[in-house]
Amino acid sequence: MADGDLRDNPAAREGRGGRNGRDAEGMAGATGEVDDAQESDAARRRRRAQFLRELHEAKQLRDRVQPRRARAARMRQQMRMRTFRW
Template identity: 55%
Template sequence: MRDRDFHDTPSPGTDRGTGRGAKPGAVPERRPDGVAPRDPEAEREAERRRRRAQFLRDLAEARQLRDRVQPRRAKTARLRHAMRMRTFRW
């Protein structure tokens, strides 16, 4: 039994914004700058993710710099972490 007719029905990912209730030939509405309008909540979430990704990149870079300028402290931290992982019971 087939779920849908693959030749007549486009996949759900094509023509976003033209789903239920839209005309068959409808094109998603666009702003004058050519960008499709987005939900303000989705924009906030995307901006939060971008800021978080930048923060995590900066944090990793700072950790690498600290390890490079303080090799002894980095080595003891690595050994301490390895010991913690060895004694941790899975």
């Protein structure tokens, strides 16, 4: 579902938990869908891991394609680490 659909359809927005987390907790407890909540949490972690893998891959690709920018970024990072105080 696109973000525009959520803006146009308030019912779709309510299905995502409403405005606060208490509504979502009450709905999950009342219907006995705790297993679904745990599965969605696991699915969220899988999506996050996939996103982070793709992000890392994209950064590596950018470093290979733009070596000058990558070298400058490494130098800036080294300077930050040198000037960091414990």
